[in-house]
Amino acid sequence: MMTILNDDHLIVRDQARKFAEREVVPIATEIDVNDTELPDSLLDKMAAMGWFGMTIPEAYGGVPFDTLTQVLITEELARGMMSVGRVIHRNLMNGWILNKSGTEQQKKKYLPRIADGSLRTANGATEPEAGSDFANISTTAVKKGDRYLLNGVKQFITWSSQADMIFLYAKTDTKAQPKHRGISCFLVEKQRGGFDEPRMVGTRLPMAGYHGMHTWQIQLNDVEVPEENLLGGVEGKAMPQLMNGYEAGRIGAAATVLGVSQAALDAALGYALQRKAFDRTISKFQAIRFKLADMVTEIEAGRQMLYNVAEKFDRGETCDMECGMVKLYCSEVLLRHAWNALYIHGGNGYCTEFPVNRYWRDSAVGCIGEGTSDIQREIIARRLLGER
Numbered sequence: 001m002m003t004i005l006n007d008d009h010l011i012v013r014d015q016a017r018k019f020a021e022r023e024v025v026p027i028a029t030e031i032d033v034n035d036t037e038l039p040d041s042l043l044d045k046m047a048a049m050g051w052f053g054m055t056i057p058e059a060y061g062g063v064p065f066d067t068l069t070q071v072l073i074t075e076e077l078a079r080g081m082m083s084v085g086r087v088i089h090r091n092l093m094n095g096w097i098l099n100k101s102g103t104e105q106q107k108k109k110y111l112p113r114i115a116d117g118s119l120r121t122a123n124g125a126t127e128p129e130a131g132s133d134f135a136n137i138s139t140t141a142v143k144k145g146d147r148y149l150l151n152g153v154k155q156f157i158t159w160s161s162q163a164d165m166i167f168l169y170a171k172t173d174t175k176a177q178p179k180h181r182g183i184s185c186f187l188v189e190k191q192r193g194g195f196d197e198p199r200m201v202g203t204r205l206p207m208a209g210y211h212g213m214h215t216w217q218i219q220l221n222d223v224e225v226p227e228e229n230l231l232g233g234v235e236g237k238a239m240p241q242l243m244n245g246y247e248a249g250r251i252g253a254a255a256t257v258l259g260v261s262q263a264a265l266d267a268a269l270g271y272a273l274q275r276k277a278f279d280r281t282i283s284k285f286q287a288i289r290f291k292l293a294d295m296v297t298e299i300e301a302g303r304q305m306l307y308n309v310a311e312k313f314d315r316g317e318t319c320d321m322e323c324g325m326v327k328l329y330c331s332e333v334l335l336r337h338a339w340n341a342l343y344i345h346g347g348n349g350y351c352t353e354f355p356v357n358r359y360w361r362d363s364a365v366g367c368i369g370e371g372t373s374d375i376q377r378e379i380i381a382r383r384l385l386g387e388r
Contacts, residue, residue: 024080047117061112078259083212209361
């Protein structure tokens with residue numbers, strides 16, 4: 001059915017699938033149940049595959065792949081565990097933003113280290129009063145000589161404790177109208193494995209799912225950032241810089257949730273074929289069969305939509321509407337069918353030792369992060385109605 005995949009795509013997909021089966025699946029349940037972070041040994045192996053450099057040009061040490069190849073790799077890794085697909089997706093997005101918007105000095109300094117996995121990045125946009133309403137952020141950046149002082153609170157900053165650098169968004173002009181024109185992005189370096197207290201104080205936010213990458217609230221107290229770490233070297237450009245990355249980001253987010261959906265289907269199918277009730281496997285019952293049929297149909301529809309959007313993105317066509325559509329659809333497919341997979345498992349599905357329980361707990365974040373489902377609907381409606 002996937003006729004747009006060439007031989008190279010199939011080779012890379014199978015390579016990522018085998019990697020996930022060998023390196024991710026055996027440790028996923030332990031990471032989830034104990035709520036620990038992804039081990040360095042796994043991240044080092046992923047870096048050795050060149051996967052952190054897929055959006056970075058060769059001139060800066062990257063191994064550039066087309067977007068469809070990135071999607072295939074992300075999908076297979078997320079099939080093993082959502083956070084593994086997400087860590088690839090997050091660093092690809094930040095690498096994309098830096099390559100498209102950074103100064104030459106910034107690109108030479110940071111892109112090779114992102115590509116080889118030695119520089120881990122996080123994104124610091126969300127705040128307690130500014131999620132989907134990004135322009136409402138209140139963190140400020142005040143210039144003092146050749147440095148900026150950042151003050152404020154960031155919320156839901158995933159993997160920030162393990163990051164070496166955070167893409168932090170702050171207002172350099174609090175009076176700008178529209179408000180987004182006063183927002184700038186800063187490349188804030190920090191120590192890995194913690195925060196640079198007392199100027200940067202992290203408070204962990206325990207999550208129901210999406211384990212493997214801890215999420216934090218960060219208090220910024222006069223955090224000093226050199227002026228050369230203002231992304232692009234110009235104030236007030238954060239919105240277009242971030243939006244440039246969000247098209248690629250929503251493609252990556254869709255690939256991640258699609259991978260988890262496939263894992264949920266795999267688990268449901270396997271369980272239905274071996275679990276017996278009333279002297280036959282439950283796969284013989286119409287209620288189960290119809291759920292499986294709906295799952296595979298909607299997952300395959302999402303996959304074809306995703307692959308087509310990836311190709312359109314690579315052709316350089318405007319596709320923010322399509323990116324919103326695929327992110328919306330694939331996220332809600334996971335939300336529906338992670339539950340169906342759990343339901344097929346019955347009481348066992350409610351036990352954390354069964355991976356399907358993890359898929360169910362992970363499913364909600366897809367409809368919230370990277371722009372909520374209703375934000376995607378608003379983007380789609382605006383484009384459909386010819387509104388800006």
